[in-house]
Amino acid sequence: MTADAAPRAEIPSTDADSGLIDSTGEESVLVLDFGSQTAQLIARRVREQNVFCQLVRHDLSAERIRELNPKGLILSGGPASVYGKNAPHPDPAIFDLGIPILGICYGMQLICEAEGCRIHPGKSREFGRTTVTRRDHAGSRETASDDPLFEGLPDALTVWMSHGDQVENAGEKFVSLAVTETCPVAAVKHRERPFYGLQFHPEVTHTQHGSRLLANFVRGVCGCAGTWRISSLIEQEVENARRRVGNSRVICGLSGGVDSSVVAALLSRAIGTQLSCIFVDNGLLRKGEAEEVRRRFGEHFQTDLHVVDARERFLSELAGVSDPQQKRKIIGRVFIEVFRHEAKSIPDAHFLAQGTLYPDVIESGASADGPAATIKTHHNVGGLPEELGFELIEPLRDLFKDEVRRMGLELGLPEDLVWRHPFPGPGLAVRCLGAITEERLETLREADAIVIEELKKANLYREIQQAFAVLLPVQSVGVMGDDRTYEDVAAVRAVQTDDFMTADWFPLSHEVLGRISTRITNEVRGVNRVVYDVSSKPPSTIEWE
Ligand code: XMP
Numbered sequence: 001m002t003a004d005a006a007p008r009a010e011i012p013s014t015d016a017d018s019g020l021i022d023s024t025g026e027e028s029v030l031v032l033d034f035g036s037q038t039a040q041l042i043a044r045r046v047r048e049q050n051v052f053c054q055l056v057r058h059d060l061s062a063e064r065i066r067e068l069n070p071k072g073l074i075l076s077g078g079p080a081s082v083y084g085k086n087a088p089h090p091d092p093a094i095f096d097l098g099i100p101i102l103g104i105c106y107g108m109q110l111i112c113e114a115e116g117c118r119i120h121p122g123k124s125r126e127f128g129r130t131t132v133t134r135r136d137h138a139g140s141r142e143t144a145s146d147d148p149l150f151e152g153l154p155d156a157l158t159v160w161m162s163h164g165d166q167v168e169n170a171g172e173k174f175v176s177l178a179v180t181e182t183c184p185v186a187a188v189k190h191r192e193r194p195f196y197g198l199q200f201h202p203e204v205t206h207t208q209h210g211s212r213l214l215a216n217f218v219r220g221v222c223g224c225a226g227t228w229r230i231s232s233l234i235e236q237e238v239e240n241a242r243r244r245v246g247n248s249r250v251i252c253g254l255s256g257g258v259d260s261s262v263v264a265a266l267l268s269r270a271i272g273t274q275l276s277c278i279f280v281d282n283g284l285l286r287k288g289e290a291e292e293v294r295r296r297f298g299e300h301f302q303t304d305l306h307v308v309d310a311r312e313r314f315l316s317e318l319a320g321v322s323d324p325q326q327k328r329k330i331i332g333r334v335f336i337e338v339f340r341h342e343a344k345s346i347p348d349a350h351f352l353a354q355g356t357l358y359p360d361v362i363e364s365g366a367s368a369d370g371p372a373a374t375i376k377t378h379h380n381v382g383g384l385p386e387e388l389g390f391e392l393i394e395p396l397r398d399l400f401k402d403e404v405r406r407m408g409l410e411l412g413l414p415e416d417l418v419w420r421h422p423f424p425g426p427g428l429a430v431r432c433l434g435a436i437t438e439e440r441l442e443t444l445r446e447a448d449a450i451v452i453e454e455l456k457k458a459n460l461y462r463e464i465q466q467a468f469a470v471l472l473p474v475q476s477v478g479v480m481g482d483d484r485t486y487e488d489v490a491a492v493r494a495v496q497t498d499d500f501m502t503a504d505w506f507p508l509s510h511e512v513l514g515r516i517s518t519r520i521t522n523e524v525r526g527v528n529r530v531v532y533d534v535s536s537k538p539p540s541t542i543e544w545e
Pocket of ligand 1: 328422423424425426466500501537540541542543544
C-alpha cells in the first residue's frame with residue numbers, strides 16, 4: 001500500500017553527492033528525498049522562507065549530514081510503505097544528531113516507526129482535500145494550540161492528503177496534534193525530542209496555511225533567522241561551476257529565453273571568457289529577437305558569442321512541409337547538426353551548459369540528483385543529445401521558474417527579458433500553420449509584435465503567461481477602400497496558466513481586442529481578418545500545432 005499517490009519514476013540513491021551544494025557556512029535545511037513528486041516543492045517552500053534548502057538522497061549518511069550542518073531535516077513523502085520489503089529508510093543515526101526533524105506523509109511514518117509506533121494500512125485511504133482538526137490534549141501538558149508548529153493557525157485546516165498507510169496510535173513517545181475523520185494521527189510531535197510529523201502535504205498549494213506550517217518548522221522549531229537570499233545561491237553556483245570547469249571551456253546554447261540567458265549570465269560571472277555561447281538563428285524567431293540576443297550578450301557580457309545564421313538551411317529543409325510533427329522533427333535534427341558543427345570550432349570545450357529547470361526534470365522522469373541527465377522527450381526541440389559528448393552543467397536543475405526569474409534579475413538581466421513569455425523550440429514554425437515561407441513568417445512576425453506591444457501597453461503582459469499570433473492557412477474575403485481583398489487570417493492567443501499543462505483563455509477586453517485587430521489589419525500587409533481564440537487547454541493545446 002503506497003503512502004504517496006504520485007510517485008516519481010525512481011528514488012535517487014547514488015554514491016556520489018555530486019550536485020550537492022556545500023552549505024556549511026549557511027543556515028540551511030535539508031530535505032531527504034524518499035521519492036515523492038513534491039519533494040523538490042518542499043525545498044522551494046523552505047527557500048521562500050529565506051532559508052537555504054536542498055534535496056538530498058534519502059540515505060545520505062548521518063556523518064555527511066553533520067558536516068553539512070543543517071538546522072533542520074525534512075523527510076519527504078514517498079511511494080513505498082515503511083513496512084514494505086525494499087522500503088527506503090534513512091541512516092538511523094540521523095535521529096541522534098540532535099537536529100529537529102519534520103516528517104511529511106511517508107516521512108512522518110518513518111519517524112514514528114523509528115520510535116516504536118506501528119504503521120498499517122488505514123481502514124480507508126485518503127486522497128485529495130480533507131479537513132484536519134487540531135486536538136487538545138486534556139491531561140497532558142502539551143496542547144496543540146501552544147505548539148510552535150501550529151502557531152498562528154486556525155483550529156481546522158483544509159489540507160491535501162495522499163496516503164493509504166497511517167499511524168494508528170501515537171504511543172507513549174508522541175503526542176497527536178491533529179486528526180481527520182479517518183486518521184487519528186494526522187500530525188504528531190515527539191514528547192522529548194524535536195521531531196514532528198504531518199500526515200498531509202504542507203508543500204502543495206491545496207493545503208491551507210501550508211507555507212506557514214513550514215515556516216513555523218524552519219523558524220519556530222529549527223530557529224532559522226531567514227537571512228538567505230537568492231544571491232547566496234548565485235555565489236554557490238558560481239563557486240561550483242568554477243570548481244568543476246577548471247581551465248576547460250563551457251559551451252552554452254542561447255535561445256533568447258530566460259532560462260538559457262540566466263545560465264549564460266551565471267556562467268559568465270563564474271568563468272568569464274572561458275564561456276562560449278552559441279545562438280542559432282533558425283529564421284523562426286520573433287521580431288527583433290536575433291538582434292536583441294546579439295546586442296545583450298555580445299555587448300553586456302564578455303562572452304565569446306557565436307551567432308550562427310542558419311536561416312536558409314532551416315527554411316529550405318522546411319519547404320513544403322505542413323505536418324506539425326514533421327516540422328518539429330526537421331527543426332530538431334537541423335538544430336543538432338548546426339549546433340554540433342559550430343561546437344567543433346570551439347577548442348577545449350568539455351562542458352555543455354543547459355537551462356534545465358526542475359519541472360523539466362520531473363517531466364522527463366529523471367531523478368533530482370541521479371547520475372544522468374535525461375533530455376525532455378515530449379518537447380525536445382532544442383534539447384541536445386548526450387552523444388555530443390559533453391559533460392552537462394545544469395545550474396538551474398533544482399529551481400522553479402519564479403526562482404530563476406529572481407536569479408536573472410539579481411544577475412542584472414533586464415526585466416523584459418526575465419519576464420518574457422516562453423517560446424517553443426520550433427518557434428514560429430508551429431504558429432505559421434501549413435507551409436512555411438519567408439514571406440508568411442514575416443507577416444506572422446509583424447502581427448505577433450503588435451499583439452505583444454498592445455498587451456504591454458494595457459499592462460496585461462505579466463498577467464498572461466503566454467500570448468502570440470498565429471497565421472492560419474486560410475484566406476478570407478475582405479474589402480479595403482473600394483477593393484475586394486482575399487487575404488490571410490491571423491488568430492490571437494492569450495492564456496493564463498500555472499504550469500502550462502492546463503490553461504484558460506484570457507478574457508481580453510473588447511477595447512484591447514479591438515486595438516489589436518485594427519492595428520494588425522492596418523499595419524500588416526496581407527492580413528484582412530483577425531480572430532480571437534477562446535479555447536482552454538484541455539481540450540485545446542496552447543499552441544495551434
Ligand atoms: P501545448 O501547445 O502543448 O504547449 O499546450 C505547452 C507549452 O509548451 C510549449 N511547446 C513547446 N516547447 N518545443 C518546445 O520547446 C515544442 O515543440 C513545444 N510545443 C509546445 C508551448 O509554447 C507552451 O508553453
